[in-house]
Amino acid sequence: MIQRITISPQQCQGTSIALTQPQVHYLVRVLRLKGGDRFIAQDGNTQQWLAALTSQPELAEIIETLAPLLLCSPAPPLRLIAAMPKGNSFDQVVRQTTELGVTHIYPVFSARSLLKPSDNKLARWQKIAEEAAEQSERLTVPSIFAPVRFQQCLEQADWTGLRYICVARSHSSSAQNPDLLTHLLEHLISADSLSVTLAIGPEGGWTPEEITVANHYHYKTTSLGSAILRAVTAPITALSLVTAARELLI
């Protein structure tokens, strides 16, 4: 399998790609590529190039411009609003939801998760998303936004499409909160677009006030079933359902 790296557009200089030090390290030390060995460079948006290392490690040569995303439409937005869990487990959320095709990640502070991540976290998460996109051969690297309060995130959002706030079992035993899969199978088929936004709470869940505010912004209350999932597992489960339900309709 040919390896992929993500580059910024400025790195393309005519028929060459100026590699950064970490990229050289990854290609030469980690992947053990040599002069002449090929890899794919992608810009994280729609463009990709087949390239080869040259005798100068920091300079790669473009062999061919590849452009499959000009032939197929980009994936519809799949947005994740997620309360930040403790420790480093948001790294895992970023990595696994990227594999599953998330397009935008909005880490938020909620009433039950007030932890302020250190300043370098956002850059770290973006790096993890780039690596995960490369590994899973995704051309689109998700955008990760700076953490804000949950309510502020809802206020600022101007997107449309289906919107769900996922709540724990204890809140969802009534028929008013059908499972996410029930919702998706019912709504996706008649929706104007396949755009989906999911809000996933912290350990302990969203507060009733947070659910009310989200409902006000047209987020339907839904559950991820009778299982009690950790904050790190719930986004993976929810995104797995969205991508599978979408593929049923394609």
Added chain:
Amino acid sequence: MIQRITISPQQCQGTSIALTQPQVHYLVRVLRLKGGDRFIAQDGNTQQWLAALTSQPELAEIIETLAPLLLCSPAPPLRLIAAMPKGNSFDQVVRQTTELGVTHIYPVFSARSLLKPSDNKLARWQKIAEEAAEQSERLTVPSIFAPVRFQQCLEQADWTGLRYICVARSHSSSAQNPDLLTHLLEHLISADSLSVTLAIGPEGGWTPEEITVANHYHYKTTSLGSAILRAVTAPITALSLVTAARELLI
């Protein structure tokens, strides 16, 4: 929320529970429970008791025998056959699939994953499963079996129910291999039982020979969609789909 621990049946002595040192550590040091504080002890099968710490840390008093599993039927088997990935990432598979309700885990060696886990791994995975079952308030702790070769696992298995082998996108572009969700929605409704077995491959996937052997044992070939998932994410996605599809039918 009241905390749960898993005990072995021998620990129940009349109206008392003899706690092990790790359990005392967990209840007293980690959860900071004191004499009189309550918790639930479960035996990992059907039995559970409401108990309280006494003034002696290693002795808990049974307040009440709880028996909800006598009132509802146990969950139908949800078996995972999984090729073992490198490093410690199988820990994560065990933890997250337990949250999602797996009942049996069969780690296997496959043509593309020949790593032999160290001898203490099985005990470690069982411990992780117990902790995850407690956290997600599951009464049933999944059974984890000693690693065998994939083919040997298939030969030894005497279970019935729906069986799927999940393959990567490159093998599944044809209509012969519908997505797992398509399969589940079609098959679960007419199946004799809700028992499901999933075989998930290593990084790089199952070999064509392994797929042929599994087909021989009535495993239908299916895909987890167009995403390329790591070996640690694929089981979570597959189990999320099974549990959600089952709940649609309940």
